[in-house]
Amino acid sequence: METSTLGGLDRIFFPRGIAIVGASNNPEKLSHNWVKGLVQAGFPGGVYPINPSEREVLGQRAHASMRDVAGPIDLAIVCVPRTLCLSVVDDCAAKGVFAAHFFTGGFSETGRPEDQALEDALVERARRAGVRVIGPNCMGVYNPEGKIPWGPSDLMDVPGEVGFVSQSGGHAVKMAEIGTTHGIRYSKMVSYGNGADLDGGDFIEYLGDDCRTGVIGAYLEGSRDGRRLASVLRKVSRVKPVVLWKGGRTNQGAETAASHTGSMMASADVWSGMLRQTGVVAVRDMEELADTLLLFQQVKQLNGKRLGVVCGLTDGGGGESVLSADACADHGVDVPRFSPGTREKLSSIYGEVGSVLRNPVDVSQGYGDVGKLRQALGLVCGEPQIDIIAVYENVETLTRFLPKGVMDEMNRLFIEFASGQSKPLVCVLPPGASDTAWLGARQLLLAGGIPVFTSMDRAARAIANVRSYSARARTS
Amino acid sequence: METSTLGGLDRIFFPRGIAIVGASNNPEKLSHNWVKGLVQAGFPGGVYPINPSEREVLGQRAHASMRDVAGPIDLAIVCVPRTLCLSVVDDCAAKGVFAAHFFTGGFSETGRPEDQALEDALVERARRAGVRVIGPNCMGVYNPEGKIPWGPSDLMDVPGEVGFVSQSGGHAVKMAEIGTTHGIRYSKMVSYGNGADLDGGDFIEYLGDDCRTGVIGAYLEGSRDGRRLASVLRKVSRVKPVVLWKGGRTNQGAETAASHTGSMMASADVWSGMLRQTGVVAVRDMEELADTLLLFQQVKQLNGKRLGVVCGLTDGGGGESVLSADACADHGVDVPRFSPGTREKLSSIYGEVGSVLRNPVDVSQGYGDVGKLRQALGLVCGEPQIDIIAVYENVETLTRFLPKGVMDEMNRLFIEFASGQSKPLVCVLPPGASDTAWLGARQLLLAGGIPVFTSMDRAARAIANVRSYSARARTS
Incomplete structure (x- = not known):
């Protein structure tokens, strides 16, 4: 029996070898897909299908028992019926497996006393043998760095x-x-x-x-x-x-x-x-x-939750401004008025016609002018009262009412702008009609490091949450 | 001057003719796109670009003034600068236009006294002349039945x-x-x-x-x-x-x-x-x-808000059940326990292993069996305590863990099932990874008459709202 160091759980997340107990060649079985996922992901340790009825699974030699495996096994993924689980614990103990993950269900979660008793017995036996248990009734470990995909799948x-x-x-x-x-x-x-x-x-x-x-x-x-x-x-x-x-x-x-x-x-x-x-x-x-x-x-942390909101990238910024102010108020996120100097400068860019030049700022009157938008962002960001900026972007109206390419140009501006200064910038991208355009915009922004939310309500909740932690971290 | 009957607003939504005041041949102008939208939509009445500088716009003969148009005009869409708006009202009056919709902004919304005064003068003049005003500072009418597209676009x-x-x-x-x-x-x-x-x-x-x-x-x-x-x-x-x-x-x-x-x-x-x-x-x-x-x-109305929830179409129905119960509780939507008889029958279909056989019902143990799902839906629907059914459908896991085609089969089942009995059925389709599959599922369900929501929270809010109206309507 190999020794295992209890305490740190590194051997669960970076196991030297993984046994899939009950692995089968039937591609409809999840046990099969567990082997497949690990092999496809290029898991660097040993992948050991355990099944007395199989010779090999997906090119990996199968063993009748973990005891027969030559290399080290730190993690066992158990897919056999619950009646066999106690003996699997014995095998784990004999082999020096660090942890057994029981995908198998039918234990305490059923509410039946006999299933609870089986779970208790399983844990007791495992503890006595120094084997840690993950589960039962669960999907176990996902570790992209260690090339362990999510559950019985190729998700990574x-x-x-x-x-x-x-x-x-x-x-x-x-x-x-x-x-x-x-x-x-x-x-x-x-x-x-x-x-x-x-x-x-x-x-x-x-x-x-x-x-x-x-x-x-x-x-x-x-x-x-x-x-x-x-x-x-x-x-x-x-x-x-x-x-x-x-x-x-x-x-x-x-x-x-x-x-x-x-x-x-x-x-x-x-x-x-x-x-x-x-x-x-x-x-x-x-x-x-x-x-x-x-x-x-x-963003790691927020120095405050005073939000500068930019709306109306095409038009319709008035209603977006009101919606934004309401959503922020719901979550205690402040949308402070800009200073007279900033209002004056915004007014010189956009005029006052139809615009809301307080905060939220409605840039509708720019009709998609990216240069003006850059100036406006600079002004909002320059306000000492502002800790974070949110841009409300209606993908559908942008693509419907502005020339092709303007939306991408705006999104690249946001990415460039956000990377050029220290105040965080987030985008609100409410879903609507043109799903393809929407998905493209989201992808572009996320790839550029801009957090994207589907509503101002959701953005404001997240901002309030991050700020509440940052505020506590500062004072403690 | 033609006479106009004030009161009913039918002439706004079904105008015999529409004038677009300020319509231009510049395709970047919204006035241009207003004409384009109406022509493309096949608006059955007259489309009259009004602009002394144009001879025609998109094949429609332009007139210098509405007064020069031979046919009737019931609605004028006004896109000229605000300084010209008073004289447009005079033209409307002279022509017997029923209503003038002012897309033009820069009135009371700026907060400047002189702009408020202009708006007041506009309304006063219009009222004296018997012309109704829509706006100013707005997008006006959308009427799919009357072939009026949304604003200056082809959205219809x-x-x-x-x-x-x-x-x-x-x-x-x-x-x-x-x-x-x-x-x-x-x-x-x-x-x-x-x-x-x-x-x-x-x-x-x-x-x-x-x-x-x-x-x-x-x-x-x-x-x-x-x-x-x-x-x-x-x-x-x-x-x-x-x-x-x-x-x-x-x-x-x-x-x-x-x-x-x-x-x-x-x-x-x-x-x-x-x-x-x-x-x-x-x-x-x-x-x-x-x-x-x-x-x-x-659904028009709901006889109650006692919801039967079906979760775990692939797996993971446990967490979905808990989430659903919490979201419903937040909005006062009841998730009542099933009767012992129903629980027994559900148990005979799915067994008790890992399942929640109360309500929400977790059908994970069916592993995508559509026949079993049909039985379960029938049982839930048959409970006299249940007024409406919600299915929690995780598109990504369905397509990832079940054979191709099963999800479509399930969705067709929901459509067929919903149409075959009187209790409404809604689907909750939280967005995730495989956007294409998600969009396809949503489209299939919506086309089949199933309301689709992106979270149980949103579904529960809507159910509570519809029920609150139905309850009042019953008692009043």
Whole structure:
């Protein structure tokens, strides 16, 4: 038996070898796709299909048992029926496997006493043998840097600095998917399901120490050790932001969560009190989680939440200004008036006709003039009262009412402008009709480092969240 | 001078002839595109470019003045500088034009006393001459049935039954664009800007009487006659739903609105009190407006808001269930437990392993089995406690983890199922990675009459809104 160092979870995220227990040649089985994903991704360690009925799976020699494998195995991905799981733990122990990830479900989450007992027995046996357990009932590890794709798939993006810990496999894959389109790049991700052994607190603590991870997102439904979780959240939040989405934050949701991951129910009040005390950034849903992680990734911190808003890139900036002011007010984001000097200069560029020359500034009267827009951005950015700039961009009207190419020119201006000074710039790109144009604009902006949101409401929520963390970090 | 019947606004929406005052041959001018849009759309009445410097515009003979036009003109679209607007009113009066729509801006919205005075003079002269004014500072009329495209563009969809009245041209075009992708089909739309003469109340009243309009959306920033507006809203709300988005519903937003359309400021409290009393459905933003209009269009009314939720079409239904329960709780939408009989039957289809067999029901264990899904839908729908069904569909995981074609098969099932019984079915399609697949799924569902929302939060808000109107309509 090889020795394993408990404590750091590096051997889970950078395993020397991975066994896929139950791997089959049937391409409709997820176990098959787990092997396929690792092989296709070029995972640098050993990939070991474990199945007495197979000789090889996708060119990887199959073994009847992990005990027969010559090379080291740090992580076992277990896809066999739950009745076989105890013996898999024995095999892991014999082989010196660091952690067993049980994709297999049917444990405490069913609510049946016999399934709970099986889960308890599994953990007890694993602990006695020094094998850590991920799950059961989960999707396990995703690590782009270590060439471990997301679950039984080929989903893998370039590595980034957002860590994500999820009690739900479905939400984890969705966040991974959203990352690829919305520019959230992950350092490491783990879905840990029932959290019978390693749980949210363990993984958040690990990511807190991980130098590759700059911000942590988490989806938690509950915890078996609330006190320890609170202590971890408090400790990690001092070092880097933890953006936490609590599933089951309402009573109706908490009841559902109880039958999903068998999470202990704690009232919404208890949770929200705990979260407030720990300094985490609490969010309500997946959209707010994704938006907030994206903004943390791009801007790190905000010195304030006084927003300069630029609207009306084509026309219609009046209504956009009002909408923006309302959305910002909803989330406590200030849209302060510009100084008389700035208003005067804006007025000399655009005239006063039909324009709102306060803040939000409506540049409708420029009719797509990119030079004027550059001047206006400079003026807004130059206001000492402004901490961050938001541009409201209606892709459909831009492409419909302005000559071809003007929108791209504007987007390149935003990228160039943002990189040339220190105040962050974000874009609001509400979806509409011309999906192709919209997707192209989003891609261009994200590639240029500009965070993109689909509504001013979502942008304002993210700004408020990042600012609230930055403000606490300053004072603590 | 031809006579015009004041009162009904049919001559605005179905004009016998339209003059475009200031129409030019320069394709970069919006006046040019107004002519182009009408010609391309096949507007059945006369299209008259008015410009002493042009002989013809896009094949339409130009006239120096409206007075020179032989045929009737019911609507004048005015694109000349504001200094010429008073004389345009005289021309309208001489020609017997029913209404002049002033695209031209630079009136009360600038906040300058001299511009306010010009607007007052314009309205006074028009009223004395019996000419109605739309605007100034607005985009005017859109009427798919009457072949009037949206503003100076070729934007036009098939006619439907949603009327929309907007003080903002930008929001109007955005709502028109959203309609084409999200399946909202409009009967008539009008953007009326400063509302110096005809204002929101007038148009809402007209749409209230319009048999083609089944539900009315409105974006209002203010009103010159709050009492009359309240009375119109009360009257129309008794007959059909009015979904109202108040721009400037916060103090920060109200200040901005004041400089946009020169709207009188009323405090957020005054407005929300007024809206409550009138029975309108008040919404916070464009997303909620669009979602609510879509649901009204598709389901007309809801007998209750007890929602049956189906999650986990591929896998990951646990987290989706929790998310759904939370989002519904946020908006007062009930997700009642199923009866023991239904749970038992669901359990016989899916087993209990890893499933949530209450409500939301997690069908993950079906691994994409469409036959089982059909059975489950039937059971959920058969529950007497359920008024409406929501399916949470993750396009990306469906296409990533299930064989090709299964997702389409499921979507066809939803369409077939919804048409075969009386309880409404909606789909939640959160966006993610594979945009093409997502767009295809949305299009298929919308074409099949299924309302599609991008999050459970948005679906729940719309359900709560439609239900609140239906409940009032029942008791009144």
